[in-house]
Amino acid sequence: MTKSKGNDSGKHKLFVMSKAFRAKIFNMVSVGVIDEPINRFYDVISIIALLLNLFCAFAVTFDNMMERYGKLLLVIEAITTFFFAVDYVLRLITANELYPKETEKGAIVRYVFSFTGLIDLLSFLPYYLPVFFPAGTAVFRMFRIARILRLFRINSYYDQMNVITEILSRKKQQLMASVFIILILMMGSSLCMYSVEHEAQPEVFQNAFSGIWWSASTLLTVGYGDIYPVTTLGKILGIFIAFLGVGMVAIPTGIISAGFVEQYQRLKSIGDFTEEENIHFIRVKLSAGDRWTGKKIVDLGLPKDVMIVAIQRVKETIIPRGDTVLNPGDLIVMCAEKTKDVQPVEIKEIVINEGHSWNGTAIRDIDISRQSFIFMVRRNGKAMVPKGGLTIKAGDTVLLYGKHVQNENV
Structure with missing residues (x-):
């Protein structure tokens, strides 16, 4: 009986170790996780490998490059x-x-059939498929263009590059409507030109x-000239459709341009608001055992610079008054004016996973700055007092309070 328990304990430890090791690998391959040197090193290697691979893909198309550096380019690609x-x-x-x-x-x-999973698969699989299917070499080589799409992963390093993604997401309905209009005009102009020029x-x-x-070439203002009307009526119709195409192409262009302006104005207004008004917002969710539950707002005794601006109750948003009673499950939104004379502080929220260096470490043994303090640990939705003997576990959320010391006399 004791031996069986010992085996189960050993298997459990092995499982925990393997899970922690897997979490470390996940942190390493995840873009932008730079808490450890190996994670930063892997990100750098990934970018270098991608850029070298794309350089080789373009370089091998030049005869003089293949003659002089062909073997080196093929080795780098491999x-x-x-x-x-x-x-x-x-x-x-x-x-x-x-x-x-x-x-x-x-x-x-889910990963294999996700967009990123398919791109990751196509970035290397077509390179090895000709070994098994030599007849499809040309087709497989065409699929290697998927490696270019891996460049979107660099997008995670720069917040500025996320703006275009947000704009396309916000304006997708308008863009789809404009594309639909262009398709209708394309079909209509094709039918009209057939009737005139057949x-x-x-x-x-x-x-x-x-x-x-x-x-398509006329409405999209390309005009290759390989197909064109020869009759007088056809030329007049072509001129009208060309003018119409200029306006149609301008619609999605204008939508995207307006999206850029709106996005940057929104970011600027948020920055100006926080700098000029010095207002901070915080959300608090009440539970049945909280002291505020069941009390009126007027009886809470909030400081004069703090006020409750909204209450989210189930699917209803309540604009609170002094006699509003707080219920369990309410999500309270509070605002407070920033005091200018107080030294700037920073509050950080860190989610601990299996591979984090703090996992399994007591708070007293955690090496953090002297200007930083752990003031709360959330575990399974409950707040815990951060005593020195409390051991941080995977899944915990650690909240730190840090000071920005600008003029420190040693």
């Missing part, structure tokens, strides 16, 4: 592609860390869909 394969395997192993609510198999399946150019405008290429 090494960097192998790195992509290893990176994909590591992401498969740590898929459960990316989707913690899924099962082990469910997380792997008798004069039966080999060019054979049917209603023959003018799709012409209508």
